[in-house]
Amino acid sequence: MELSRFLHLSTNIIAPFTLRCAAELKISDCIDAYDRQAIPLKELARAIPIAPEKEPMLGQVMRLLVQQGVFAQSEEGYMLTPVSELMLSQGSDMGAFICFATEPDNCNTLSQMGNWFRSSGAGTLYQMKHEGKSPWETTKENKEFGNLFNEAMACHSRKLMKDVVASCPQLFDGLKSLVDVGGGTGTTVKVIAKTFPELRCTVFDLPHVISNALKSELFNAMGGNMFEKIPAANAIMLKQILHDWPDDDCIKILERCREAISPLEVGGKVIIVELTIDLETHDPMATETTLCFDIDMVAVFGSKERSRQEWHNVFQAAGFVNYKVHTVGIYSIYELYP
Known part of the structure; x- marks a missing residue:
């Protein structure tokens, strides 16, 4: 238990940089432009856009952000939450804060x-x-x-x-x-x-x-x-x-x-x-x-x-x-x- 807690504290520094990545890639805007429907990973990668070979790594980033409640996920794909809505360019645009x-x-x-x-x-x-x-x-x-x-x-x-x-x-x-x-x-x-x-x-x-x-x-x-x-x-x-x-x-x-x-x-x-x-x-x-x-x-x-x-x-x-x-x-x- 003590080791788990220590490792959590030691690796949690990765979380804000993952959030920064989402801000820089404007993932919230990409999901919002998809008419707020759940956007599949492949469509998200195309909307950013990123190279096809990096699509699996994008999925890993999104998995962590979903776990943290930044985004939500259904069988169809990824959706915005009140947290990720803060990073919308036409909203609060809090991406500058995490950057x-x-x-x-x-x-x-x-x-x-x-x-x-x-x-x-x-x-x-x-x-x-x-x-x-x-x-x-x-x-x-x-x-x-x-x-x-x-x-x-x-x-x-x-x-x-x-x-x-x-x-x-x-x-x-x-x-x-x-x-x-x-x-x-x-x-x-x-x-x-x-x-x-x-x-x-x-x-x-x-x-x-x-x-x-x-x-x-x-x-x-x-x-x-x-x-x-x-x-x-x-x-x-x-x-x-x-x-x-x-x-x-x-x-x-x-x-x-x-x-x-x-x-x-x-x-x-x-x-x-x-x-x-x-x-x-x-x-x-x-x-x-x-x-x-x-x-x-x-x-x-x-x-x-x-x-x-x-x-x-x-x-x-x-x-x-x-x-x-x-x-x-x-x-x-x-x-x-x-």
């Missing part, structure tokens, strides 16, 4: 974790592997890597925010203005603005990031530094921003948010979307996913995902005593009031 997660440089960085623990110094694992550079410097200097990062964050934001808006529309009711801090290329506010057209939305990020923001009549874009000053608005949104930073920096960011938001009487608040570590949940997959993200934060940013108590401590230190918590999937939505 970034399995990007060779990211994998090589994580492979050096043992060496990083043995090394001295305060730098992160990412900095050790990249000659002292932060991931922000890499995305700025390496355009290809930066574009891949932006695409991954955009497809993830698109799906997550659709779920948030559908599950918690009250977050945005009555607001007249919202600033998305660290909003990247504008995917998050675009989803919000489409649902709440009366809401004036602004993306706020570093100048070189804003230069790549989606051009849209739905929102404005402003460049700046969130540690210095955040544009004034009824509400400030921080979606998966604080987990990149240690507690002291999170407190500084939230203090700038307090300075920027309107009084409570006119809807002033900070909306935070983050994972929350819950070791007592009855969903082991959710716990494992959150803990894996936690290790990624350690390796890349020297930060962490936080428990409910750790979030509470950060909020209080920044002067936010009153807040509400909502749950959407594995994410927590915190509403902080001035």
Whole structure:
């Protein structure tokens, strides 16, 4: 039993690369184009297309993906599931996310974790592997890597925010203005603005990031530094921003948010979307996913995902005593009031 568990943990790294293969071959699109009927292996191989001699290996890849619930299979062939629908080009197109997660440089960085623990110094694992550079410097200097990062964050934001808006529309009711801090290329506010057209939305990020923001009549874009000053608005949104930073920096960011938001009487608040570590949940997959993200934060940013108590401590230190918590999937939505 112990050996079986160890082998499972050791070989499970193959799974994300198989998922990446499905994304790169656009298998979901091929099945969808088959009028959502079950597509036989031979027809799938022809639709991709791949060389006939590789058809049996494609079958082996599909067998693993079916076992994992990515695709379904009947006697007639393969079908989409809610998971594989996330990789449809005309849907969430989450293929970019798995491609970034399995990007060779990211994998090589994580492979050096043992060496990083043995090394001295305060730098992160990412900095050790990249000659002292932060991931922000890499995305700025390496355009290809930066574009891949932006695409991954955009497809993830698109799906997550659709779920948030559908599950918690009250977050945005009555607001007249919202600033998305660290909003990247504008995917998050675009989803919000489409649902709440009366809401004036602004993306706020570093100048070189804003230069790549989606051009849209739905929102404005402003460049700046969130540690210095955040544009004034009824509400400030921080979606998966604080987990990149240690507690002291999170407190500084939230203090700038307090300075920027309107009084409570006119809807002033900070909306935070983050994972929350819950070791007592009855969903082991959710716990494992959150803990894996936690290790990624350690390796890349020297930060962490936080428990409910750790979030509470950060909020209080920044002067936010009153807040509400909502749950959407594995994410927590915190509403902080001035």
